[in-house]
Amino acid sequence: MPADAASAPTATPTWRHPEFRRGARDMVGIALGIAAWGLVTGVAMVKSGLEVPLAVLMSLVVYAGSAQLAALPLIASGAPVWVVWAAAFCVNLRFVIFSVQWRPYFVHLPFWARLRVGYFTADLNYVLFMRRFPDPTPAPEQLPYFWGGVAANWGAWQAASLTGIALAELVPTHWGIGFAGVIALLGVTYSLINDRVSWVAAGVAACAAVAAYALPLRLNIVVAIAAAVAIALVIDHLPRPRGRSRP
């Protein structure tokens, strides 16, 4: 093992680092939405016919809401195992795109640390981390911030998901509680919009996702990311108009 991979003994544990608290605090602001979504996913697991111990196992092991929701009907209908896995892989394709951006921050870590970090890089951890550290160079405060966000996201998600499993018959899903999760994401979306190009990118992604909705396995999201990135690149590289006339 290379010398740099051995982690030096640190004076304070990660969870005492001020950035850990900041990461957790940023995530706690949207934990209500995460919890609403986790609750709905927990209920959906049991309602799909999964036995309670298996639902608990799924929640704790898989930790990927949209992949779980895609896998449930396939498991219930007795689809071959590889079909379930292939479906989950497709649903998770957005994470493959995100991992390109994670790379400069994490690639210097030892293998097992990369694996451990990778498991917990859920959507909102990605979004908040990139908002906090837009410059892709490793810095010592990044991991504490990351783990703080993970603690809050994982905690809120699992607590809500397990509650949903336990109270599946009591949760009034027809109220549309899961929509609180959508509104949470909407708020985070707005917090990322800071100029005209990002407005356009968000609009393009939204339209593309709706237009391509008929694609299976949430591939519309991959299409939307590709479309938005392409349009934003084009706009960024257009020659600047000289002396724009305003009425």
Added chain:
Amino acid sequence: MSDWETVLTIVGLGLITVLTRAFFFLPRSELPMPGWLREGLRYAPLAALAAVVAPEVVMTQGELIDTWRDARLFAVAAATAYYFWRRDILGTIVCGTAVMLALRLGLGW
């Protein structure tokens, strides 16, 4: 599917979680990537979020909604107004969800 098969499926799904999330930083070898792509990916978080949110707001069962009497539209309008007024996400969630529940439970939208 037997219970053991389901357990195997679930464990495999867990592996897929970690493999897809760590896909491009698990291997250490150099990753050749053009600069423009690296630059463009700045917009990926925003695009992914917008792509998840939009269909949840304007579609039902895979179809565009054809009525304005949908609690979600008013919830999103309220949440949007609140966000740009206060820039606070927790308040945005509470405000939007309250409007949605009021319309859904009160008016059956």
